[in-house]
Amino acid sequence: RGDSRVADRTVDSVCPYCGVGCQLTYHVKDDAILFVEGREGPSNQNRLCVKGRFGFDYPRHPSRLTTPLIRRPGVAKGLDPDFDPAQPLTHFVEASWDEALDLAAGGLADLKAAHGPDALAGFGSAKCSNEEAWLFQKLVRTGFGSNHVDHCTRLCHASSVAALMECIGSGAVTASFMQALQADVVILTGCNPTVNHPVAATYFKQAARNGTKLIVLDPRGQALDAYAHRSVRFTPGGDVSLYNAMLNVIVSEALYDQTYIDAHTEGFEALKAHVRDLTPEAMSPDCGVEPEQIRELARLYAQAERAMIFWGMGISQHVHGTDNARCLISLALACGQTGRPGTGLHPLRGQNNVQGASDAGLIPMVLPDYQPVGDAQMRSAFEELWNSPLDATPGLTVVEIMNAIAAGTIKGMYILGENPAMSDPDLDHAREALAKLEHLVVQDLFVTETAQFADVILPASSWPEKDGSVTNTNRQVQLGRAAVPLPGEAKPDWWIIQQLANRLGLDWHYTHPREVFDEMKQGMASLDHISWSRLERESSVTYPCPAEDAPGADVVFTDAFPTASGRATFTPTRPLPPDEPIDDDYPTVLITGRQLEHWHTGSMTRRTRVLDDLEPEAVASLAPSELGRLGLSPGETVTIDTRRGSITLKTRADPLMQSGMVFVPFCYLEAAANILTNPALDPFGKIPEFKYAASRLHRAEVA
Ligand code: SF4
Numbered sequence: 001r002g003d004s005r006v007a008d009r010t011v012d013s014v015c016p017y018c019g020v021g022c023q024l025t026y027h028v029k030d031d032a033i034l035f036v037e038g039r040e041g042p043s044n045q046n047r048l049c050v051k052g053r054f055g056f057d058y059p060r061h062p063s064r065l066t067t068p069l070i071r072r073p074g075v076a077k078g079l080d081p082d083f084d085p086a087q088p089l090t091h092f093v094e095a096s097w098d099e100a101l102d103l104a105a106g107g108l109a110d111l112k113a114a115h116g117p118d119a120l121a122g123f124g125s126a127k128c129s130n131e132e133a134w135l136f137q138k139l140v141r142t143g144f145g146s147n148h149v150d151h152c153t154r155l156c157h158a159s160s161v162a163a164l165m166e167c168i169g170s171g172a173v174t175a176s177f178m179q180a181l182q183a184d185v186v187i188l189t190g191c192n193p194t195v196n197h198p199v200a201a202t203y204f205k206q207a208a209r210n211g212t213k214l215i216v217l218d219p220r221g222q223a224l225d226a227y228a229h230r231s232v233r234f235t236p237g238g239d240v241s242l243y244n245a246m247l248n249v250i251v252s253e254a255l256y257d258q259t260y261i262d263a264h265t266e267g268f269e270a271l272k273a274h275v276r277d278l279t280p281e282a283m284s285p286d287c288g289v290e291p292e293q294i295r296e297l298a299r300l301y302a303q304a305e306r307a308m309i310f311w312g313m314g315i316s317q318h319v320h321g322t323d324n325a326r327c328l329i330s331l332a333l334a335c336g337q338t339g340r341p342g343t344g345l346h347p348l349r350g351q352n353n354v355q356g357a358s359d360a361g362l363i364p365m366v367l368p369d370y371q372p373v374g375d376a377q378m379r380s381a382f383e384e385l386w387n388s389p390l391d392a393t394p395g396l397t398v399v400e401i402m403n404a405i406a407a408g409t410i411k412g413m414y415i416l417g418e419n420p421a422m423s424d425p426d427l428d429h430a431r432e433a434l435a436k437l438e439h440l441v442v443q444d445l446f447v448t449e450t451a452q453f454a455d456v457i458l459p460a461s462s463w464p465e466k467d468g469s470v471t472n473t474n475r476q477v478q479l480g481r482a483a484v485p486l487p488g489e490a491k492p493d494w495w496i497i498q499q500l501a502n503r504l505g506l507d508w509h510y511t512h513p514r515e516v517f518d519e520m521k522q523g524m525a526s527l528d529h530i531s532w533s534r535l536e537r538e539s540s541v542t543y544p545c546p547a548e549d550a551p552g553a554d555v556v557f558t559d560a561f562p563t564a565s566g567r568a569t570f571t572p573t574r575p576l577p578p579d580e581p582i583d584d585d586y587p588t589v590l591i592t593g594r595q596l597e598h599w600h601t602g603s604m605t606r607r608t609r610v611l612d613d614l615e616p617e618a619v620a621s622l623a624p625s626e627l628g629r630l631g632l633s634p635g636e637t638v639t640i641d642t643r644r645g646s647i648t649l650k651t652r653a654d655p656l657m658q659s660g661m662v663f664v665p666f667c668y669l670e671a672a673a674n675i676l677t678n679p680a681l682d683p684f685g686k687i688p689e690f691k692y693a694a695s696r697l698h699r700a701e702v703a
Contacts, residue, residue: 006029007027007028007029007034007035008028008029008030009028009029010025010026010027010028011025011026011028011464011481011482011483012024012025012039012481012539013025013026013463013464013479013480013481013483014041014352014470014472014478014479014480015048015051015052015352016055016127016352016462016463016464016480016604017051017052017055017351017352017599017604017605018051018196018197018198018350018351018352018599019197019348019349019350019351019352019353019354019355019472019473020043020044020177020197020198020199020200020472020473021041021043021044021352021470021471021472021473021474021476021478021540022038022041022043022044022047022048022049022052022199023038023039023040023041023042023043023044023478023539023540024036024037024038024039024041024048024052025037025038025039026056026464026483026484028483028484031484031485032060032484033056033057033464033483033484035056036048036052036053036054036056038052038053041478041539041540042176042178042474042476042540042542043176043177043178043199043200043472043474043476044199047199047202048199049198049199049596050198050596050597050610050611050614051198051596051597051599051605051611052199054608054610054611055599055604055605055608055610055611056464056608057608057609057610058445058462058604058605058607058608059445059462059464059465059484059487060487061446061607061608062085062086063085063086063446063447063607064445064446064459064487064490065444065445065446065447065457065459065460065490066459066487066488066489066490067094067095067459067488067489068094068095068096068097068099068100068101068456068457068458068459068489069089069092069093069094069095069100069447069454069456069457069459070092070093070095070099070100070103070455070456070457071091071092071454071455071456072090072091072092072093075090075091076435077434077435077437077440077452077453078431078435078452078453079421079431079449079452079453080452081669083447083452085446085447089447091452092447092457095456097489097491097499100456100457100458101458101496101499101500101503102503103455103456104414104441104455104456104458104500104503105499105500105503105504106503107412107438107439107441107455107456108120108144108412108414108439108441108500108504109503109504109505110439111411111412111438111439112144112145112412115411117144117145117146117391118146118148118409118410119409119410119411119412120140120144120145120146120148120410120411120412120413120414121140121144121146121148121149121150121395121396121401121404121410121412121413121414122136122137122139122140122144122148122149122413122414122415122416123149123150123151123398123401123413123414123415123416123418123420124136124137124149124150124151124357124362124416124417124418125151125152125357125416125417125418126151126152126153126350126351126352126353126354126356126357126358126362127351127352127353127417127463127600127604128353128357128416128417128468128493129353129356129466129468129469129470129480129493129494129513130353130356130357130359130360130468130469130470130471130477130517130520131468131469131494131513131516131517131520132416132468132493132494132497132513133151133353133356133357133360133361133362134360134361134368134516134519134520135494135497135498135501135508135510135516136149136362136416136497137149137360137361137362137363137368138361138386138501139414139497139500139501139504139506140414141361141367141382141386141388141390141391142386142388142390142501142506143500143501143504143505143506144414144504145391146391146393146395147364147365147373147391147393147394147395148364148395148396148401148410149361149362149363149364149395150362150363150364150395150396150397150398150401151354151357151358151362151363151398151418152350152351152354152398152418152423152600153354153357153358153362153363154397154398154399154685154686154687155317155398155423155424155687155688155690156313156316156317156349156350156351156354156687157313157316157347157349157350157354157687158316158397158682158685158686158687159315159316159317159318159321159322159324159325159682159684159685159687160311160315160316160321160322160325160347160685161347161358161685162322162325162682162684162685163322163323163324163325163326163329163571163684163685164325164329164345164347165370166326166569166571166684167326167329167330167333167568167569167570167571168329168338168345168557168561168562168563168568168569169561169562169563169568170370170556170557170561170562171358171370172355172359172475172556173344173345173346173347173349173473173474173475174338174339174343174344174345174346174555174556174557175308175338175341175343175344175345175346175554175555175556176346176474176475176476176542176554176555177197177200177203177204177310177346177348177473177474178203178474178554179308179341179342179343179344179554179555180203180204180207180212180308180310180342181203181206181207181210181212181342182306182341182342183207183212183304183306183307183308183342183343184211184212184213184304184305184306184307184342185212185213185215185229185300185301185304185306185307185308186204186207186212186213186214186215186307186308186309186310187215187217187301187307187308187309187310188204188214188215188216188217188218188224188310188311189216189217189218189239189309189310189311189314189315189328190217190218190239190311190312190313190314190315190316190324190691191218191310191311191312191313191314191315191348192218192220192222192224192312192314192593193224193310193312193348194222194223194224194596195222195223195594195595195596196312196348196350196593196594196596197312197348197473198596200348200473201223201224204224204227204310205224205227208227208228208229209227213229213230213300213304214227214228214229215228215229215230215231215232215297215300215301216228216230216231216232217232217234217239217242217297218232218233218234218314219233219234219235219236219314219589219591219658219661220233220591220656220657220658220661220663221233221655221656221657221658222656225656229300230293230296230297230300232289232293232297233288233658234287234288234289235286235287235288236578236589236591236661236691236692237318237320237577237578237581237589237692238286238287238288238289238575239287239314239315239318239320239324239327240320240323240324240327240573240574240575240576241278241283241286241287241575242283242286242287242289242294243324243327243328243330243331244275244278244283244327244573244575245278245279245280245282245283245284245287245289245291245294245298246294246297246298246301246331247271247275247278247298247327247330247331247334248275248276248277248278248279248280248283249280249294249295249298249299249302250298250302250331250334250335251271251272251275251276251334252276252279253295253298253299255298255299255302255303255335256268256302256334256335256336257334257335257336259336260333260335260336261333261334261336264333264336264339264560264561264567264568265333265567265568265569265570266565266567266568266569266570267569267570267571268333268334268570270570270572271330271334271570271572274572275572278575279291280292280294280295283575286575301331301335301337302334302335304337305342306337306340306341306342306343307332307335307337307342307343308337308342308343308344308345308346309328309331309332309337309344309345309346310346310347310348311324311325311328311346311347311348312347312348312350313350313593313690313691314691315328315347316347316682316685316687317687317688317689317690317691318578318682318687318689318691318692319576319578319579319680319681319682319683319689320573320575320576320682321682321685321687322682322683322684322685323573323574323576325347326571326572326573327573328345329345329568329570329571330570330571330572332344332345333568333570334570338557338568339555339556339557339558339559340555340558341555343555344555346473347473348473349472349473350594350600351599351600352463352470352472353470353471353472355471355472355473355475356469356470356471356477358370359471359524359526360520360524364394364395364396364397365394365395367379367382367390367523368382368520368523368524369523369524369525369526372394373390373391373392373393373394373395374392374393374394376392379392381523382523385519385522385523388506396410397681397686398420398424398686399424399425399679399681399686399688400686401413402420402424402429402430402433402434403433405433405434405436405437406429406432406433406436408436410437411437411438411439412437412438412439412440413437413439413440413441414441414443414500415440415441415442415443415444415450415454416442416443416444416460416493416497417443417444417460417493418450419444419448419449419450419600419601419603420434420450421434421448421449421450421452421453422448422449422450422601422602422603422666422667422669422672422674423600423601423666423674424674424679424688425674425677425678425679425688425689425690426644426674426675426677426678426679427645427672427674427675427677428644428645428675429644429679430674431453434450434453435453437453439455440453440454440455440456441454441455441456441458441500442454442456442457442458443457443458443460443493443496444457444458444459444460444603445459445460445462445490445603445604446603446607448601448603449601449669458491458496459488459489459490459491460490460491460493460496461486461490461491461492461493462604463480464482464483464484465482465483465484465485465486465490465492466480466482466492466493466513467479467480467481467482467512467513467514468480468494468513469513469517469532469535471543474542474554475542475543475544475552476540476541476542476552477527477530477535477540477541477542477543478535478539478540479532479535479536479539479540494510494513494516498510514532517531517532518532526543526544527543528543528544528545529541529545529546529547529548529550530543530545530552531548534548542554544556578689578692579678579680579689579692580643580678580680580689580692580693580694581694582660582694583694585694585696586641586642586643586694586695586696587660587694587696588626588660588661588662588694588695588696588697589660589661589662589692589693589694589695590640590642590661590662590664590673590676590677590692590693590694590695591661591662591663591664591690591691591692592663592664592665592666592673592674592676592677592690592691592693593663593665593666593690593691594665594666594667595615595665595667596615597611597612597614597615598611598612598615598665598667599667600667601666601667602667602668602669605667606667606668617649617650617668617670617671618647618649618650618664618665618668618670618671618673619649619650619651619652619664619665620638620640620649620650620651620652620662620663620664620697621651621652621654621657621662621663621664622638622651622652622653622654622657622662622663622697623653623654623655623657623658623659623661624653624655625659626657626659626660626661626662626697627651627653629659630697630698630699631699632651632699633651634651634652634653635650635651635652636650636651636699636700637649637650637651637699637700638650638651638697638698638699638700639697639698639699639700639701640662640664640676640695640696640697641676641695641696641697641698642676642677642678642693642694642695642696643694644675644676644677644678645675645676646675646676647664647671647672647673647675647676648671648700649664649668649670649671662695662697664676666690674690676693676695677689677690677693678690678692678693
């Protein structure tokens with residue numbers, strides 16, 4: 001516990017960090033959170049990880065924004081590396097809400113009038129509630145007049161969603177991670193749950209203890225290796241080769257489930273023909289896994305009575321991320337490993353509400369519930385609901401928006417809770433683009449790296465200060481409740497969005513998020529039989545839900561898939577090399593990602609005392625042999641170069657790393673990993689290749 005004093009009240013809510021969606025209770029005294037405890041949620045059963053348990057004091061950080069800010073006239077935009085929130089602001093002046101909102105909306109309206117709707121774009125946030133995501137995308141679509149709205153799903157699972165939508169007609173998981181407890185075999189690939197989904201990892205450990213065979217497939221080692229029946233480290237970027245070789249074995253040894261294939265799928269004959277030549281022997285050089293081991297993995301999965309596949313951003317954050325996910329879906333379909341307890345496909349969602357924000361339409365090519373913007377019938381239904389014409393052209397995605405700013409076509413942005421000045425690939429390019437914006441409105445808790453580029457900064461609400469629903473990786477819609485008051489003049493995010501909407505000519509009159517949720521239910525069939533009052537009563541309801549008094553479906557697609565034919569589709573894939581293969585000049589594979597104690601760009605966790613004390617500085621993790629090759633001891637500093645830039649940081653010996661690769665977390669401004677990353681995009685999911693960049697390492701020069 002963070003504090004032994006006695007609370008005067010408790011408030012039940014949900015963890016604001018990862019997609020596991022642990023339910024928790026805030027213990028509050030004198031309007032301050034004393035400590036947090038896990039409660040009996042369906043995804044956590046009282047458990048919390050270090051972030052959920054100790055990451056609650058960021059809303060009271062001294063640098064918390066408590067009043068609107070506007071840029072001082074004449075002050076150039078850019079990231080100030082010496083920015084110190086404890087010092088008096090030099091680049092911004094405090095403003096009243098009316099001044100700030102008038103300026104924020106006026107700048108956007110002027111750009112729209114001068115250049116048209118396509119001159120504006122918005123980034124919403126998976127850190128916000130479903131209701132806030134709904135309002136944000138509605139504002140962009142009806143107030144800005146375009147579909148240029150996106151959020152961090154574009155940096156995490158957009159490729160998984162693209163493949164799932166294409167192959168099975170739904171972007172969400174087919175079964176919860178609790179189903180692992182009923183599986184005979186669980187494949188964990190391209191994910192590191194102990195670090196990124198820690199409470200989900202406890203279910204995988206429990207399953208392994210009960211006899212489930214865990215198969216961990218990843219270029220890096222991880223803590224779950226200790227629980228694994230097989231742990232296989234493949235060559236970075238060799239995933240499509242590995243999975244195709246497994247499919248080849250399943251086809252050549254007739255391990256597939258013909259009854260399931262006949263009843264539920266189409267395209268298997270084409271897949272069979274496609275993988276005929278992709279033998280383990282042919283694919284082994286690409287993926288670095290021995291042919292006999294590939295055969296064993298394929299047999300383990302295909303011959304299991306019940307098997308599940310879980311994956312993370314090691315799968316999705318590649319130029320072949322969609323192909324990776326297509327392969328995993330083909331494995332499940334070929335072996336009939338979906339639609340029953342203990343079977344399924346589960347992309348472990350990253351942020352606490354990335355599932356809900358995507359469902360609510362914070363995506364440029366689809367309206368809420370994944371209805372294509374080009375579908376006239378669906379568009380017409382939303383036009384009627386929102387009493388506004390809608391654009392039929394898919395909008396630009398995160399990196400495409402940055403490129404459009406650089407090209408001068410997008411000139412104004414509204415960014416809520418996202419931090420592209422830290423999260424985007426090739427940061428120098430992204431930051432140059434942000435500086436080029438003629439008008440930028442940022443709504444956040446702090447003067448983030450992105451807010452330093454803003455014309456107007458609007459002080460927002462943190463999770464413990466708001467009521468709202470969020471949807472976790474298991475499709476569980478859960479209710480968060482305000483536990484503490486907003487500081488100073490900070491406002492609820494839904495209120496701020498509405499104020500901007502009305503200044504842009506809309507006519508909104510919401511008085512509480514429950515009214516927004518009621519409107520969402522009119523446009524989202526996925527929320528059928530889930531009401532705000534039910535969430536207040538039950539805290540969590542899984543969608544799809546068949547009736548008001550029935551539990552939601554933990555396992556879906558038991559009879560049919562939500563496609564036109566009711567069948568799922570196999571999509572064959574060909575191995576593709578990384579966009580930027582290593583070479584003699586840049587011989588080391590750079591992999592970026594998160595670490596246990598910090599979350600996304602660190603805007604919250606780096607302002608959390610316990611978490612930042614545990615991991616206060618950026619480190620590059622390297623295999624001991626790699627450190628030896630570089631002549632470095634752990635703790636000495638290394639410079640990492642890529643074709644886009646350089647960073648210098650301390651080293652850490654990590655026996656879980658393979659030689660020839662380096663891992664760097666991306667939450668540290670002082671050694672921002674995304675200065676190095678490659679902005680090349682997966683052509684389908686439009687997700688950058690964060691999991692592979694060619695780099696070179698050398699001892700840092702002593703200043
Ligand atoms: Fe929060 Fe995720 Fe940790 Fe649960 S596992 S406490 S949701 S960060």
